Amino acid sequence: MIHLKTPQEIKTMAEGGKILAEIIKKLSEAVKPGITTQELNKLAGELILFYSEKEGGKVKTAFLGYGDYPAHVCTSVNDEVVHCVPSGRELKEGDLISLDMGIRYKDFYLDSAVTVPVLGESSYDMWSKLNPKLHRLLEVTKESLGAGIKQAKIGNRIGDISCAVQSVVENNRFGVIRELVGHGIGRNLHEEPQVPNFGVVGEGVKLEEGMVIAIEPMVALGDWRLAKGADGFTYKTKDGSYAAHFEHTVAVTKAGPLILTKP
Ligand code: MG
Ligand code: MG
DSSP: OOOOOOHHHHHHHHHHHHHHHHHHHHHHHHOOTTOBHHHHHHHHHHHHHHHHHHTTTOEEESSTTGGGOOSSEEEEETTEEEOOOOOSOBOOTTOEEEEEEEEEETTEEEEEEEEEEOOSSSOHHHHHHHOHHHHHHHHHHHHHHHHHHHTOOTTOBHHHHHHHHHHHHHHTTOEEOOSSOEEEOSSSSSEEEEEOSSOOTTOSOBOOTTOEEEEOOEEESSOOOEEEOTTSSOEEETTOOOEEEOBEEEEEETTEEEESSOO
16 A cells, blocks of 8 residues: 655655755765774764754664664675675775665654765775776766656656666666665655566556655666675675665655655
8 A cells, every 4th residue: 555645744754854864974974994884883873863862852763673674774885785784894995885774753764875985095086087887887876866756756657767767777788676676665664666676667556646755776787686695684796796776765746756865
């Protein structure tokens, strides 16, 4: 069953989304050589506490304890695609890290992800020039998310979003992950409908005013097939190629798609 949200509920979700965007921005800024992914998780916990105190206890962690997941944030590095548990792993210059995080704000969940390079002395521009393929992987994944979001309009179908994402990715000859999909979101972290990153225009659930969905392309430099890590959480690319993941929580409104998880 799809739970439609009222304009007031979407307004509340947008308030929470702004907080999540700030937290993810601060986490991204903390990414540097030598930091461990567990330290990033600790920072995520501190940021949740900071915003919770600021908002009278209205901000809560969302991933910790969800299906036994043991952390606030997923920290997936290089060929790890999603759901990697923070650990003592030290980030190295040139790694790619995906930070995927959710919070609960008032009664509603928000979910968002970014992928960033681990920069040492070099600037992002320098990194881009030295690593054109990885840079393009990030840009194309972001672009595919943007293309999917544009289709989140009343009267369109889920397949329109899926196809838009897939087209951008495959036109650039990258692999779009199929085993994992985006999802409805609201009073639950995962609600109906599923939002695959591949599909056919005009197929699937019709989008209605008040639907809120997490659109989240996961893209591999090589083949899209996944292998599950020994910890039971991590998904990696089977061929070992690097992957990227960008996600926004988006509302379908009369005024068009509304990105809730932006600063
Ligand atoms: Mg997520
Ligand atoms: Mg999600």
